[in-house]
Amino acid sequence: MPNRETQRVLICDDSITNVMILSNLLEAELNVTARAVTDPRKVIIELQQQEFDLLLLDIEMPHLNGFQVIDQVRKIYCVDELPVIILTGNMNSYTCNKALDSGANDFVHKPFDLCEVKLRSRNLLKVKQSYKLQKHLNEALEKQVESRTRDLGDATESLIHRLALAGEIRDNETGQHLVRVGKYARLLGKKLGLPAELYYMIEKAAPMHDIGKIGIPDSILLKKGVLDDEERKVMEGHTKLGAKLLGDHPSLLVQMAASIALSHHEKWDGSGYPNQLSGESIPIEGRIIAIADVFDALTTQRPYKKAWSIDDTVNFMRDKAGYFFDPQLIELFVQNIEQFLKIRKAYAD
Incomplete structure (x- = not known):
């Protein structure tokens, strides 16, 4: 006083x-x-x-x-x-x-x-x-509210990261995969011209993109061979499950994570899942994470697969522009591939 x-x-x-x-x-x-x-x-x-x-x-x-x-x-x-x-x-x-x-x-x-x-x-x-x-x-x-809000925000981010890490561990992924996908997403959002607060939020929410895999049986999640139709249907359900796990939360960050979990497997031509959305009806955060996630998955070696070369990965993703991926985002991805590679090197497994 x-x-x-x-x-x-x-x-x-x-x-x-x-x-x-x-x-x-x-x-x-x-x-x-x-x-x-x-x-x-x-x-x-x-x-x-x-x-x-x-x-x-x-x-x-x-x-x-x-x-x-x-x-x-x-x-x-x-x-x-x-x-x-x-x-x-x-x-x-x-x-x-x-x-x-x-x-x-x-x-x-x-x-x-x-x-x-x-x-x-x-x-x-x-x-x-x-x-x-x-x-x-x-x-x-106002200072007290800002402090409490900051504490809640930090706690929410920490919880998101821990939950996401739990999902990745079940899927034999690494924590660095989560970090890279977030960094790639932020870079794409920035190059697209999104507001800073939006592309930073996408980065923070990105690690939750596969959180729904927590609910997928190990027999399917960890299967080495090709999934049959029934197994693939169960696996595709991780998108809706992730959105359900994160839904109805007051935090904008968690709402963003729910949107990403639900939409990151949709494809530009409408052939994706779970809702067969197409074009710009797919949320921008889902379109961004789709590119970031696929790029990291293809270029990263795992026990069950070899890493693709950068050239093969870029060529594949360029070929799928307008089919799997937002063509404008793929153009930005290709134009800024050197910055993607710097992130890949800085946050290597």
């Missing part, structure tokens, strides 16, 4: 007598520090140099009238951030309405009733004090 510092009042009136009366009154009765100017052009300068809690402002002055000064002030400060009391000898409805429309908080009639000045000033100083307190509490709450 902020300390109760001595509040500061700025007084602007072209009469030296008036500013002296007001300064002495407020400092003596309200225990504030008063600063007085007789030139309205100096008001903004004073406000820029230090913080004030209240402005007492005359209407009729040379160079700038009070309405013009209020217009300048309200471009910088809201009505609670810097309350303004208008000093006027002409308290008619036109003056009052114009002052209120301009952003004044209150009025004091000339010649001054010192009790009235003290009362109205004290009330608005309380308004400013409440504003500062509320602002401090809001900032503290």
Whole structure:
């Protein structure tokens, strides 16, 4: 909670007598520090140099009238951030309405009733004090919420990585495969021109693309030979199972992971699974992960297969553009193959 510092009042009136009366009154009765100017052009300068809690402002002055000064002030400060009391000898409805429309908080009639000045000033100083307190509490709450959100985000990312790693271990894959697929996906998303927050989220969600394999029987998941039709149908079910495992979660990151799990085996020509989506009806995250996952799978050696050469892999994927893969993404993939290879080397098994 902020300390109760001595509040500061700025007084602007072209009469030296008036500013002296007001300064002495407020400092003596309200225990504030008063600063007085007789030139309205100096008001903004004073406000820029230090913080004030209240402005007492005359209407009729040379160079700038009070309405013009209020217009300048309200471009910088809201009505609670810097309350303004208008000093006027002409308290008619036109003056009052114009002052209120301009952003004044209150009025004091000339010649001054010192009790009235003290009362109205004290009330608005309380308004400013409440504003500062509320602002401090809001900032503290925002920091607390940001901290909690960050902690939850970190926990969600950690959980996603651990679950994904569990799925990869069952599939005889490695943790580096998860990392590479995420890095490839981020690179493609960036080259496509996606917003940074989106391609970073795709990277973080990418490791969950095959989480549904947790529910596939070992007899199918680890089978060395070709799957028969029934086994292939069960294997293809890992997409829906993954989406089901991740679905209905409030985290945008987990929602992204669910979308990837469901859509990364769809094909551009509609021949993929599970929903035979085609073209741009396939979510962009699914199209990106499809390329990242296939590239890494083909170029990585496993106990049951040899790694393809880079040339063979690139040629295969180029040939499948417009059939399996988004042709625009394949074009970006080929154009940036050297960056893909740098990632592959940096995160090798």
